[in-house]
Amino acid sequence: MTDASTGSTATPPFGFPFPFPFPMPGAPGGMPNPAAAFAQMTEQMTKAWQSEFEAMTKKAAAFPKVVEAAMNAKKGSTPHEVVMSEPPVRLLRYTGKADKRHGTPVLFVFALVNRPYVLDLLPHKSVVRQFLNAGFDVYMIDWGTPSPADATKTLHDYVEGHLHRAVERILQETGSPDINLIGYCMGGTMSAMYASLHRELVRNLILMAAPIDWSSRDSLLLTWTDPKHFDVDAIVDTFGLIPPAFLGNSFALLKPVANYFQKWQGFYDKMDDEKFLEDFFAMETWSNDNIPIAGEVYRDFVKYGFQQNRLVKGTFPLGKHTINLGNITCPVLNLTADADHLVLPCQSTPLKDCVSSTDFTEMSVKAGHIGLSVGSRAHKEVWPKATKWLSERSQD
Amino acid sequence: MADATNQGNAPVDPVTGFWRDMWARYAAAAGSMPGMGAAGGATGDSPFGQGAFFSPDAMRRMQNSYFEAMAKYAEDYMKTPQFLESMKRSMDQALAFRQQMDGFLKSNMASAFEAASGGANTEVLGAIRQLSARIDERLTNLEARLSALEGAAGLENAAAPAKPGKRAAKH
Numbered sequence: 188m189t190d191a192s193t194g195s196t197a198t199p200p201f202g203f204p205f206p207f208p209f210p211m212p213g214a215p216g217g218m219p220n221p222a223a224a225f226a227q228m229t230e231q232m233t234k235a236w237q238s239e240f241e242a243m244t245k246k247a248a249a250f251p252k253v254v255e256a257a258m259n260a261k262k263g264s265t266p267h268e269v270v271m272s273e274p275p276v277r278l279l280r281y282t283g284k285a286d287k288r289h290g291t292p293v294l295f296v297f298a299l300v301n302r303p304y305v306l307d308l309l310p311h312k313s314v315v316r317q318f319l320n321a322g323f324d325v326y327m328i329d330w331g332t333p334s335p336a337d338a339t340k341t342l343h344d345y346v347e348g349h350l351h352r353a354v355e356r357i358l359q360e361t362g363s364p365d366i367n368l369i370g371y372c373m374g375g376t377m378s379a380m381y382a383s384l385h386r387e388l389v390r391n392l393i394l395m396a397a398p399i400d401w402s403s404r405d406s407l408l409l410t411w412t413d414p415k416h417f418d419v420d421a422i423v424d425t426f427g428l429i430p431p432a433f434l435g436n437s438f439a440l441l442k443p444v445a446n447y448f449q450k451w452q453g454f455y456d457k458m459d460d461e462k463f464l465e466d467f468f469a470m471e472t473w474s475n476d477n478i479p480i481a482g483e484v485y486r487d488f489v490k491y492g493f494q495q496n497r498l499v500k501g502t503f504p505l506g507k508h509t510i511n512l513g514n515i516t517c518p519v520l521n522l523t524a525d526a527d528h529l530v531l532p533c534q535s536t537p538l539k540d541c542v543s544s545t546d547f548t549e550m551s552v553k554a555g556h557i558g559l560s561v562g563s564r565a566h567k568e569v570w571p572k573a574t575k576w577l578s579e580r581s582q583d
Numbered sequence: 584m585a586d587a588t589n590q591g592n593a594p595v596d597p598v599t600g601f602w603r604d605m606w607a608r609y610a611a612a613a614g615s616m617p618g619m620g621a622a623g624g625a626t627g628d629s630p631f632g633q634g635a636f637f638s639p640d641a642m643r644r645m646q647n648s649y650f651e652a653m654a655k656y657a658e659d660y661m662k663t664p665q666f667l668e669s670m671k672r673s674m675d676q677a678l679a680f681r682q683q684m685d686g687f688l689k690s691n692m693a694s695a696f697e698a699a700s701g702g703a704n705t706e707v708l709g710a711i712r713q714l715s716a717r718i719d720e721r722l723t724n725l726e727a728r729l730s731a732l733e734g735a736a737g738l739e740n741a742a743a744p745a746k747p748g749k750r751a752a753k754h
Contacts, residue, residue: 238639335705339712407661416667417674425678425685427705440661444654452646 249459256464260472263304265315267327271356275331278353280324280360281307281315288322291390291581292361295327296350296381298373299484300434302476303329305560306371308469312561314570321574323581324361328353332478338427342487343506346380354381354388365390367577371560372396372530373488376498379538380505383514391580393520393573396530396559399512400537401496407441408529412493419489423482431477441528470561499541512538518546518580520573522559529556548576601656608648 271278295315297303306327307315318325328350333340340348354366368389370378375397382389401409411417422429439446457463487504497503503510519542523532532551539547552569554562559569660666689703699707 235639235642242639336708338705339709407658410662410667411670416671421678422674425681442654443657444650448653449650
């Protein structure tokens, strides 16, 4: 027999295979009094129902605010202008009030599977603003929504085509000889590829939860995309453009309980908090704003990345090139999220052994994949350090 | 007690495992509440102790226990060969259905209405894209040859400062 108040529990009755928290007959507390127990239970249940009823009334009263917040959900918060357009791709330049203190501009490269405004979701959760306030000229590539005409675009077209032309345009516009490249998730992998091919144009490279090594089998996504169960060729040949619902549901299914139950439970609990509603609907709007991905890009990424893990082996084909991450010599800041279930930290950290950079910094934050950009902890702990890191290595 | 230990070590099917784990989490959550467990029993009152067994906080703990157990077993299940096999089967069926639909629309509907089908559009787009790639390649070759000729003629110094695009091409 043990004491539950000390953290352990009483002896399980009838060979129960799990700890039993209530005192048993013969326990130090003795046999409970049934009448007292019933009275106490009734009292507690009444109180619980009263409390729940009050909470429900408050939540019902908050319903108009919920509708208003849902209708007014924002898609990005910082003013910007379009400086280049290659439909559907656009290059955005953010306009901030802070003085420009650094000559080297910053270019954000987001993944192709979602919209990039998560990096500028709300004023208090904007990575873009962190860099604007640190005195950088900030640009971002918005890949747009591919049409069937883009279905045959390859990863090479994106990296050596759109991305390269965006870099050229920024250099032309700012007069800077090089650029600071910040890549997020798949955009990080593409940025690393670009930096390996154009090292003279990339002054500093920052990667956020970028998959580099797909050898780990801990990730559910890697288990699902195993060639034994996943025929990427059949999918691409059938669909052309990979449907956004397919991608969105696959990501949501990685954490089914959190995404389909706990999220809504959390929403119900806090739906009378206006600040929470603003954050919640901004996030919901973004996470449901999925876009299709060009089939050939998907084929390249799944086949050479997920299934053959060619990037760390130095054999990832990109058009007529073969990507050798060892060509990267610029300073690198590699950011990972401890609780990332989409790109496990162990998929990003091997970058250190692949690049030739002598100036290599790693930072980690206790957050999930998206928490790295919108989490309050990341904005408090990581981004001030990251902007400082970049400021020290950029041209004045 | 010995039985319980044996039962705990014996292999269990996933459903039983889920329920056992969930109840263990429930029990742990209930046992950690103030005034619960032996503390409540020690006063000789009831299993509901001094604390509030039905309080929102207690309910939340129980609910979290349930979600944690569900999340763990959902993740474990989605790694099993059974799930992966069923995922593959349903995906194959969905792809086959889509191919049949595309084939039907392309062959029957498009010709019946004398209209271009989605598949036909894709083929045209693919052809245009191939053409564009070939032109791009030819232009790149021409650019390289022109640069070589300029270099040979000693015109390089007279040329304007290189644009970023030109520098970028040297990789």
